[in-house]
Amino acid sequence: METRTEISSLGEFGLIDHLTKNIEFSNASSILGVGDDAAVIDHFGKQTVITTDMLLEGVHFDLMYTPLKHLGYKSVVVNLSDIYAMNATPTQITLNIAVSNRFSVEALEEFYEGVYAACERYQVDLIGGDTSTSRSGFIISVTALGEVNPDQFVQRSTAQKGDLICVSGDLGGAFLGLTLLERERQIYLENPKIQPDLENEQYIVGRLLKPEARKDIIAFLAENEIRPTAMMDISDGLSSEILHICKQSSLGCVLYEEKIPIHEDSRMAAFKFGLDPTACALSGGEDYELLFTIAQSEYDKLVLNEQISVVGYMTDAAEGSHILTKGGNKFRITAQGWNAFKDQ
Amino acid sequence: METRTEISSLGEFGLIDHLTKNIEFSNASSILGVGDDAAVIDHFGKQTVITTDMLLEGVHFDLMYTPLKHLGYKSVVVNLSDIYAMNATPTQITLNIAVSNRFSVEALEEFYEGVYAACERYQVDLIGGDTSTSRSGFIISVTALGEVNPDQFVQRSTAQKGDLICVSGDLGGAFLGLTLLERERQIYLENPKIQPDLENEQYIVGRLLKPEARKDIIAFLAENEIRPTAMMDISDGLSSEILHICKQSSLGCVLYEEKIPIHEDSRMAAFKFGLDPTACALSGGEDYELLFTIAQSEYDKLVLNEQISVVGYMTDAAEGSHILTKGGNKFRITAQGWNAFKDQ
Structure with a gap:
């Protein structure tokens, strides 16, 4: 009989810990990986900070009361927030979306209007991504990159007693x-x-x-x-x-x-x-x-x-x-x- | 009456063109954005190449004949393929997944086994991502980063007559x-x-x-x-x-x-x-x-x-x-x- 452990028994963070605990880096440029707000990559000058997040209709947002423009704005901002939380400056994002034919071009324009408003407000560039078909609702995945002076990023694990x-x-x-x-x-x-x-x-x-x-x-x-x-x-x-x-x-x-x-x-x-x-x-x-x-x-x-x-x-x-x-x-x-x- | 243009009337590439045509970069580090296999970022030494892709159950794969380990492997490889296609070397990936409670921890382990097998084969590091709940099937979003010597990346737009x-x-x-x-x-x-x-x-x-x-x-x-x-x-x-x-x-x-x-x-x-x-x-x-x-x-x-x-x-x-x-x-x-x- 096969063992079956329910995901719910681990919880989200437990699941991530469980699935990523054996990672070993191959590249010297991988400074910080899974387990913080964002990961850090050294690029021989500034360091790159990268974070990513997925938002699903019916799970993370309800389109009944979420205007698409706001949704676009928020999808970007929640990722930039992770970059700032590393003490870094966001510079670029990539954006994947999947939608069903329930959505029109105008609806997506509205969504992108919000994305671009956030990009302008925070001075980040949308530099890639893809768009696919979804059989069920709106799915959004954003990756944000940021830069930081070497080793100036701030982790979660470095608080001191008395701080x-x-x-x-x-x-x-x-x-x-x-x-x-x-x-x-x-x-x-x-x-x-x-x-x-x-x-x-x-x-x-x-x-x-x-x-x-x-x-x-x-x-x-x-x-x-x-x-x-x-x-x-x-x-x-x-x-x-x-x-x-x-x-x-x-x-x-x-x-x-x-x-x-x-x-x-x-x-x-x-x-x-x-x-x-x-x-x-x-x-x-x-x-x-x-x-x-x-x-x-x-x-x-x-x-x-x-x-x-x-x-x-x-x-x-x-x-x-x-x-x-x-x-x-x-x-x-x-x-x-x-x-x-x-x-x- | 509001205008309604069907997404199908533009097609996937037309839609991306349409939604991204007004992008203006704010950062000098954004060398190449939407419109190629991957985007390029200059990081004052090596340049960073980044690409991202979403895979949805029922759209991109059918779990009836796709073993989860193979799915994990392929999810990584299709992104690395884009990095190589820029004449770059992949170095890191981030991975977002969303699953319903139809999947067990063991099922996800199998999926990650494939992810790690690809990471090892191609010497890339998984450095981030998140896991969420899906109300409908398995959703995967991978972002891959790669490095290339300054300006050695190869685009689609630079073929010459007679080549x-x-x-x-x-x-x-x-x-x-x-x-x-x-x-x-x-x-x-x-x-x-x-x-x-x-x-x-x-x-x-x-x-x-x-x-x-x-x-x-x-x-x-x-x-x-x-x-x-x-x-x-x-x-x-x-x-x-x-x-x-x-x-x-x-x-x-x-x-x-x-x-x-x-x-x-x-x-x-x-x-x-x-x-x-x-x-x-x-x-x-x-x-x-x-x-x-x-x-x-x-x-x-x-x-x-x-x-x-x-x-x-x-x-x-x-x-x-x-x-x-x-x-x-x-x-x-x-x-x-x-x-x-x-x-x-």
Whole structure:
């Protein structure tokens, strides 16, 4: 009888670990491979940073409430975010798409309009890709390349004990935008005559549908000669990402609930939906903010930037990974967020 | 009323042209973009060549007769073939896959076994990618990078009048393998008790399921200091590909039917299926051989290699693109092959 292990038993990261654990490099130019936001290639001058991502209709996006132009823009931005998260500057992308005959040329033009808008905003060149037929919906695969001065890229595995944990912008908004749009979709499906109520929700809807990569933060860090000790982008929620840094750096951490940046509009939306804003920030994905650690000695340079919040610090691995709540409680951080409150 | 143009009215290449015609580069490092087998990036030393391709179940492959290991191998090789077709050496790949829960970990291991076998054979490193959920079948997107000495890459647009047209290996085998497997699949669906009859068909089945990229030809050209004037890989059939070179080089061509290399096993299979072997070579895809042009003065160096056939020469554009048959007839080459025999 053949063994059959369900993919679900490993989870996404477990599966990637499992499938890539025996890789050995053949080329000296392969500096960094699987296991970070992007891979690094040395090209005898600048180093090349490359990342890739696939987006599938019905899995990653719903065309019922995602305008194709926004989808094109976002498909590029989520990859550029990974390049910035390596402390690199994006330079080129390639784009593969597959579509069924449900889509017209005009629909694809709209999608590409968004792609080109992102390319222009971030000054990257679309340099290749292919287009195929799909039997089921829209499939997008983007690869982004970036450049970085030799060995200036920043990994996830290099945080130090005592380092400050920093977050750019604010968190939870994209998840609340998704919650809102999913709710409106449900109402619409039940009664198509009811118009969606998106009044005063532009902020959270924008966070979901048109995220930006934090080019400005990388520029600020460079201008002020602040070198993060570790960095990644926040695509799966703060809890999940800080645990990646802890695990890969063999450290623990403490986060302070009161320090976690949440936009006023996100807070209002959370209350409206009966959700805890902090839980949304910890477990909600797709904010595409940067999460990074810096030496405490860099703190004075950092406070110049209102777009950066210090939310905690790194500890020994033995101390575990915890969050201190406003009420004075201490909870263990889990990749699902701290909703469960199962143990300390 | 909104305009609606069907994608089918443009065709694949027309669609890509249409969607990418307004690209302007922002970075000096973007040397060559959309429109060739791969894009080129200058990295201040070696230049980087990058290509990407998507393969979808039910569109590009049928898992009923494609072993997953072979699929993994082929997914890599078809991209490496594009890198070689630029006269470059592949160095790294990234791989995105999406699968439904129909697939087990063991199934994916098998797929990756093929990926790694190709990586080892061609000495390339898998350096990134992601894995997602699919609601419908297996989706694969590979990006390959390669390196080339500055400006030694070979495009499709640089053939010269009078150049010899060369083809590596032999053509039509993969298409005949596909024809055979599709026929066996049909027989199986009609009567599952009948076992497939693949006796003596290893060659054509192998051509389809386990193609190789022509690393050896690129090495031979380098060793003998032969610089092709134009080059591409043959993934869509000789007719379609030579027309790309003609169009992009603003030239015409003459091919000689009797010079087109066809393996004896392919010829036998074609006769068995009632197909014309030459038509299979011209219009059948997926052979992944190299098509290139060289100056006539290089001919003496070329004849050393039995794996290279000279099949014709480049002419003025005004003379059109034709094939001279064994019977002495002259037919215009069309992207669908010369089956139609509609005009000269």
